[in-house]
Amino acid sequence: MPVTRNIRTAYTGDQPVEVMDTISNGEAVSYRFEIQVSAQPQSGGGMNSPPTTAALTLSLTGPFERQGTEAAEGVRLWAELAGIRLTLVDDRGSKTAAARAYAAWLDSMDLLIGPYASGLVRAVAPLVRDAGRLLWNHGGSADDLAQPGVVSLPAPASSYFDGVVDEAVARRVDRLVVVQGTGPFAQAVADGTTTRASERGLDVRAIEVSAVDAEDAAGAAFVLASRFEDDVAVVRGLRRAGRTPALLGAVAAGIPAFARELGEAAEGVLGPVQWWPNDHTPEIGPSGTNFATCYRRRTSREPSYPAAQAAAAGYLAHAAHQQGLQGEDMPQWATSTLLGDFALDADWRQVGHHVTTVRWQGGQMVPLATD
Secondary structure: OOEEEEEEEEEEOOEEEEEEEEEEOOEEEEEEEEEEEOOOOEOHHHOEOOOEEEEEEEOOOOOOHHHHHHHHHHHHHHHHHHOEEEEEEEOOOOHHHHHHHHHHHOOOOOEEEOOEOHHHHHHHHHHHHHOOOOEEEOEOOOHHHOOOOEEEOOOOHHHOOHHHHHHHHHOOOOEEEEEEOOOHHHHHHHHHHHHHHHHOOOEEEEEEHHHHHHOOOOOOEEEEEOOHHHHHHHHHHHHHOOOOOOEEEEHHHHOOHHHHHHHHHHOOOEEEEOOOOOOOOOOOOOOHHHHHHHHHHHHOOOOOHHHHHHHHHHHHHHHHHHHOOOHHHHHHOOEEEOOEEEOEOOOOOEOOOOOEEEEEEOOEEEEOOOO
8 A cells, every 4th residue: 555654844832743744545544643742851860761652633624623723732731741742643533534543552652642522532442442541531521432441531411501401490491492413422412401401390302403493492591512613503593583592502602712703692602611720739730720821821822621621631641650550440540630520430431520601701701600
């Protein structure tokens, strides 16, 4: 199989990287292959210890580019501060590209950190598990990813709209409409929302994105669980048509790009975030506020939760590696990172960490008061 490679030097921020464009039979199979070498911490006696190696794919281009590029900044920051030799491949949202990359790393990398998006995590998890390795999952929250060998930091997708449902009850809204996209992630969000809404006494139903225009919005709570672009389109359509639900929430509202796309139309929309910075010092790694400060210094931007998740996964994976922890130790390991508490149950479901609900207010995300 003819393979050609063009290796060149580039710079990402202040970090030199090697970028390798790989072509096999005329098809690009490995896109931006970035090797970042950070300054290594000193060991005792003044000798440099061998660097810990870590690898992951992220969507620096493609359908998950918004979240992937933010996660990339977070994981690069972790690698720089922790002295990690980091390999990052742009998977472009391709399951095939991601699987190829992780297959090549099974015997060569100390730490395997997962990609962003539940579908990509689902694609690479079996080959990592079958090799007896751990996959440190920061970017996939679909409930079916709770499985041995996949160390998940995010709260499950089924809990994403718990805070929105509770807010609907507090506002005496008695009808909730779940606008559900395709795929297991959207299904998990919709199922969890429907269950919680029913338990709280709400009249709840799920509809497809295409059915939004025919749905009565007056007096109802709408929650959107679809692709970023679809969530944005539904919010924009509701605003332009002058249709005002009593409460509006969207998965997409959890990242800064939501307001960049919608402007004033984002005002008042609720969203789930996996991270909100605070100054509590965790057992592993920096505090959330310290991470945010370093991130702003490095990028001149505010960090999002995909960035924090990726960094937290790096810190957690490195700590486990240093402590010699194995797969059988994971369900008994209770600790904390900048993301929050970490604990897995016997089924490897994340039970220590919980989603924070935010509201867009004055162009900023503000945590929803939980009195």
